Amino acid sequence: MSEKNCVIVVGAGPAGSSTAMGALRAGAAVTIIDRKTNVGIPVQCGEAIGKTGPGLAEISVPEESIRATVRGFRVYSPGQIAVDYAEKEPSGYIVDRRVFDKELFARATEAGADSLLGARFLDITRSKGVVNGVIVRHDGQRKTLEAKVVIGADGVNSQIARFTGLRKSYKPADIDSCFAYEMANCELEVTDLMEFLLGNEVSPRGYIWIFPKGNGRANVGIGIGGTIETKTAKEYLDHFLKHHDVAKRQLSQAKVIEKRVGALPVCGPNKTNVVDGALLVGDAAGHVHPITGGGMGYAMVCGNIAGRVTAECIMKGQVSAKHLQQYEDEWRKIYGSEFEQSLKLRELILKTDDATLDKLAGIVTGESIVRMTAGKKVKIFMKAMATGDKHLIALMNELRKLRMV
Amino acid sequence: MPPTTSTKKSTKKLADIDGELCGICQACATVCPVNAIEVTESYLIVIPEKCTGCGVCVKVCPVGAITLIER
Numbered sequence: 054m055s056e057k058n059c060v061i062v063v064g065a066g067p068a069g070s071s072t073a074m075g076a077l078r079a080g081a082a083v084t085i086i087d088r089k090t091n092v093g094i095p096v097q098c099g100e101a102i103g104k105t106g107p108g109l110a111e112i113s114v115p116e117e118s119i120r121a122t123v124r125g126f127r128v129y130s131p132g133q134i135a136v137d138y139a140e141k142e143p144s145g146y147i148v149d150r151r152v153f154d155k156e157l158f159a160r161a162t163e164a165g166a167d168s169l170l171g172a173r174f175l176d177i178t179r180s181k182g183v184v185n186g187v188i189v190r191h192d193g194q195r196k197t198l199e200a201k202v203v204i205g206a207d208g209v210n211s212q213i214a215r216f217t218g219l220r221k222s223y224k225p226a227d228i229d230s231c232f233a234y235e236m237a238n239c240e241l242e243v244t245d246l247m248e249f250l251l252g253n254e255v256s257p258r259g260y261i262w263i264f265p266k267g268n269g270r271a272n273v274g275i276g277i278g279g280t281i282e283t284k285t286a287k288e289y290l291d292h293f294l295k296h297h298d299v300a301k302r303q304l305s306q307a308k309v310i311e312k313r314v315g316a317l318p319v320c321g322p323n324k325t326n327v328v329d330g331a332l333l334v335g336d337a338a339g340h341v342h343p344i345t346g347g348g349m350g351y352a353m354v355c356g357n358i359a360g361r362v363t364a365e366c367i368m369k370g371q372v373s374a375k376h377l378q379q380y381e382d383e384w385r386k387i388y389g390s391e392f393e394q395s396l397k398l399r400e401l402i403l404k405t406d407d408a409t410l411d412k413l414a415g416i417v418t419g420e421s422i423v424r425m426t427a428g429k430k431v432k433i434f435m436k437a438m439a440t441g442d443k444h445l446i447a448l449m450n451e452l453r454k455l456r457m458v
Numbered sequence: 459m460p461p462t463t464s465t466k467k468s469t470k471k472l473a474d475i476d477g478e479l480c481g482i483c484q485a486c487a488t489v490c491p492v493n494a495i496e497v498t499e500s501y502l503i504v505i506p507e508k509c510t511g512c513g514v515c516v517k518v519c520p521v522g523a524i525t526l527i528e529r
């Protein structure tokens with residue numbers, strides 16, 4: 054069986070639905086396919102949006118998915134020094150990903166996209182080296198779908214990335230292994246800040262998060278480095294819930310209402326995301342902040358760009374990598390340096406011991422954490438020097454090399 | 459064809475996934491050097507002909523659902 058389409062988007066997550074929207078607005082015909090029959094399920098996410106990458110004004114978050122508004126965050130250093138950051142106005146949302154993903158997908162179909170659910174991508178087809186379709190398994194059968202351009206929005210384990218040669222397997226150090234609970238009956242000390250806990254004991258090479266979801270509910274999770282073999286992510290989170298002061302104060306009466314797992318790419322975007330006749334977007338492209346792990350906002354903005362550029366290339370009849378490169382250039386212009394800087398900063402933080410992170414927490418403000426995670430320069434050098442601590446000063450010298458202090 | 463780099467079996471071992479523990483996060487599949495783990499909506503399939511028994515997938519699983527078994 055063979056069908057002719059303009060754009061085939063593989064993956065109905067935020068990246069796929071946003072790409073479809075971008076392409077539809079620019080006049081292309083789109084089919085979204087997903088192996089799932091229930092888009093948005095299972096939830097594998099912290100569900101926070103607006104604080105990493107694009108701000109709330111740059112993305113349209115479906116109203117019905119919003120569970121709580123947040124104004125900022127509270128970061129606990131390994132020694133439990135808390136640094137707060139709060140804006141006057143709400144600057145982020147905690148959403149219900151189930152509703153969020155489903156709404157974005159539904160809206161793309163309402164805007165004209167065709168959908169094919171329960172269709173698992175198996176392979177790409179090529180003509181003269183140019184990608185011109187996909188082979189899927191649907192209704193128990195192999196089917197070939199033709200396309201002018203194939204969009205790989207198929208998430209962290211993107212098979213399109215592998216089959217096009219745009220990415221090989223990740224190394225364990227490239228990903229975080231994640232586990233989370235949705236909890237009810239929480240007694241949160243702050244209901245409009247996202248809480249983060251760092252430290253080798255609580256979450257080696259990653260962090261624990263507690264995100265308020267309103268009505269005493271919270272998304273409580275952990276990401277640990279893929280190289281960590283001492284305990285599983287679940288074991289680390291369970292240990293935290295039982296023994297850590299911050300958990301005891303807020304979650305001792307909490308009940309688990311959902312269990313979640315996840316895999317997060319934390320090594321920055323792929324070198325390139327375009328080949329002749331295909332491109333990658335979202336997690337497939339590595340559009341995830343290497344420190345915060347946020348990816349939804351990037352997926353939406355980059356998706357929109359990808360969709361528009363794809364449609365424009367199809368109109369011109371030029372779908373080679375050279376022409377699709379316009380997408381790569383556009384998203385890199387906005388986020389390229391943010392990803393590069395934060396990747397370097399991540400490597401630096403991973404090398405820094407807990408005691409020095411505590412000292413750093415003693416001299417930074419919430420504002421400087423925001424600037425640093427966005428890859429921007431902060432004024433903490435003099436304060437660090439004043440402590441006379443040689444490890445902290447060494448860290449400053451490293452930050453100086455990155456032009457961050 | 460998928461770009462598998464090697465189908466040679468380095469050991470007599472094979473990755474075995476406990477389907478009741480697995481939450482389909484795909485961490486294992488992303489690090490598998492030979493793309494031996496296929497992911498469907500509701501379960502994972504380890505392709506025995508591809509799996510080399512290297513064990514990389516075991517360490518990244520957030521819930522410890524993977525073990526290496528004798529072939």
Ligand SMILES: Cc1cc2nc3c(=O)[nH]c(=O)nc-3n(C[C@H](O)[C@H](O)[C@H](O)COP(=O)(O)OP(=O)(O)OC[C@H]3O[C@@H](n4cnc5c(N)ncnc54)[C@H](O)[C@@H]3O)c2cc1C
Nearest residue numbers: 064066067068088098099100101174208315335336348349
């Ligand atoms: C534990 C965890 C916590 C996170 N917390 C946050 C957070 O708080 N805020 C934030 O912004 N980001 C967070 N992220 C990152 C965020 O979840 C991702 O960046 C985002 O989901 C990426 O969207 P996507 O559309 O690229 O991929 P996905 O949402 O993964 O969608 C991919 C889609 O492709 C489909 N698919 C995959 N393979 C195939 C195939 N072979 N055939 C057909 N369909 C296929 C899947 O079924 C899926 O529907 C978190 C991630 C994890 C793991």
Ligand code: SF4
Nearest residue numbers: 490509510512513515
């Ligand atoms: S043991 Fe190695 S080859 Fe086999 S599935 Fe795991 S990572 Fe892949």
Ligand code: SF4
Nearest residue numbers: 480481483484486519
């Ligand atoms: S890493 Fe573990 S939980 Fe995740 S998909 Fe693989 S077996 Fe399942």
